[in-house]
Amino acid sequence: MTDVRYLAPRTLEEAVSAFAAAQGAARILAGGTDLLVQMRNGILKPGVIVDIKKIAEMTEIADLPDGGFRIGAAVSGAAMAEHPRFGKAWPGVLEAVNLIGSKQVQGRCSPGGNLCHGSPAADSVPAMVAAGAVVTLQGPQGRREIPVEQVPAGPGRTTLAPGEILVSFTLTARPAGAGDAYLRMIPRTEMDIAVVGCGVNLTMQGGIVTAARVALGAVAPTVRLVEDAGKALLGTRLEDAALEAAAAACRAACKPIDDKRGTIAYRTRVAGVLLKRTAAVAAQRAQGN
Amino acid sequence: MPKVHVTASINGEPAEFLCDPDKSMLEVLRNTLGLTGTKEGCGTGDCGACSITVDGRLVCACLMLAVEAEGTEIGTIEGMAQGEALHPLQRKFLEMAALQCGICTPGVLIAARALLEKNPDPTETEVRFGLAGNLCRCTGYDKIVRAVLEAAAEMRETVA
Numbered sequence: 001m002t003d004v005r006y007l008a009p010r011t012l013e014e015a016v017s018a019f020a021a022a023q024g025a026a027r028i029l030a031g032g033t034d035l036l037v038q039m040r041n042g043i044l045k046p047g048v049i050v051d052i053k054k055i056a057e058m059t060e061i062a063d064l065p066d067g068g069f070r071i072g073a074a075v076s077g078a079a080m081a082e083h084p085r086f087g088k089a090w091p092g093v094l095e096a097v098n099l100i101g102s103k104q105v106q107g108r109c110s111p112g113g114n115l116c117h118g119s120p121a122a123d124s125v126p127a128m129v130a131a132g133a134v135v136t137l138q139g140p141q142g143r144r145e146i147p148v149e150q151v152p153a154g155p156g157r158t159t160l161a162p163g164e165i166l167v168s169f170t171l172t173a174r175p176a177g178a179g180d181a182y183l184r185m186i187p188r189t190e191m192d193i194a195v196v197g198c199g200v201n202l203t204m205q206g207g208i209v210t211a212a213r214v215a216l217g218a219v220a221p222t223v224r225l226v227e228d229a230g231k232a233l234l235g236t237r238l239e240d241a242a243l244e245a246a247a248a249a250c251r252a253a254c255k256p257i258d259d260k261r262g263t264i265a266y267r268t269r270v271a272g273v274l275l276k277r278t279a280a281v282a283a284q285r286a287q288g289n
Numbered sequence: 290m291p292k293v294h295v296t297a298s299i300n301g302e303p304a305e306f307l308c309d310p311d312k313s314m315l316e317v318l319r320n321t322l323g324l325t326g327t328k329e330g331c332g333t334g335d336c337g338a339c340s341i342t343v344d345g346r347l348v349c350a351c352l353m354l355a356v357e358a359e360g361t362e363i364g365t366i367e368g369m370a371q372g373e374a375l376h377p378l379q380r381k382f383l384e385m386a387a388l389q390c391g392i393c394t395p396g397v398l399i400a401a402r403a404l405l406e407k408n409p410d411p412t413e414t415e416v417r418f419g420l421a422g423n424l425c426r427c428t429g430y431d432k433i434v435r436a437v438l439e440a441a442a443e444m445r446e447t448v449a
Binding site for chain 1: 293309310311313332333334335337340343346347348349351352353354356357359400403404418419421422423
């Protein structure tokens, strides 16, 4: 005997009203790769499960008229990898999403779930922040859009209002000379949680950086946009001094914890190293476009 | 909450079942439908022993609610052989001793088939990454990887 209810609404309006009506007892089900684990471990006992995968907007990758993309919050990592154009425009976002778990997990996990689960070490989030993604939220008060970096509030927590559901991520069209990358440090080659994650998004003209955004994961209670690191790269040719200044900004932005995956000192040092490596990949991609 | 009635296709056959809304696909496959070829290892999506396909997509059955199966096509290890004729992957696993205790084997086979459908000519590295979500605690991965590469080669010849 069980008292949980399962709902699979066809429209966003139905989903929002069911989610809001349950007043905190409901959980959103996208890929379920975190939710089902939490239910099994007894961490969560939702009264209502609202499956959002029957809502077209949640599971679509839409091409926007200006050349950008709108990614539904419940699109799977595997579906993003199969899209013919998305990974060419945003290779860093795609490689970050595709680092979430195994091939089996990729079949279900979504960027929306990765963000709303609220892990500081979520792989797709630094890449989305570096990319300047804007998220669309819908709740009882209507629809709003905010920069993705404003969503995480702390481990396991977000700034979403009660009853609000993450609908999609919007990524803009890419100018010529743009490239992004995501690298993470893990002690093995696959299937692990980031000790440090770094997303870098660059635009370059004639070898000079004209726009730069840097984000770090797993080094603070939330994923962080490191504005000072972006500023340190702006107007440079990514000379050693510029990269060292950006690395220093990354180290300064770290407020990590000591745990079995890495110490405070180690994570802080690796953040700077990873910035340099990730920027090199992003620059190579930018100059190839 | 009463049980939910779910209609799906399992290994190409129509299937219906009743389930509690919080039951995983794995629990229903094994305990309701008696399809015990799909194994439970960790129950948290880390080991791949419960690998199945849903509308052709490789997933862990432990990370999916059974109610989500409504209207889908599920593929399990029971559908891999055609009657008495083993799938080339199954045959190579036997010939090349790519299993010992066998608990991980159904999941490995389902994941390997999904890999070869997308990439019929994988490198060894691609096989290793493709099967990174399937843990084996006794055979060791070398025999598994070699058997998948051999099966892939044979399947390419058959197609050609």
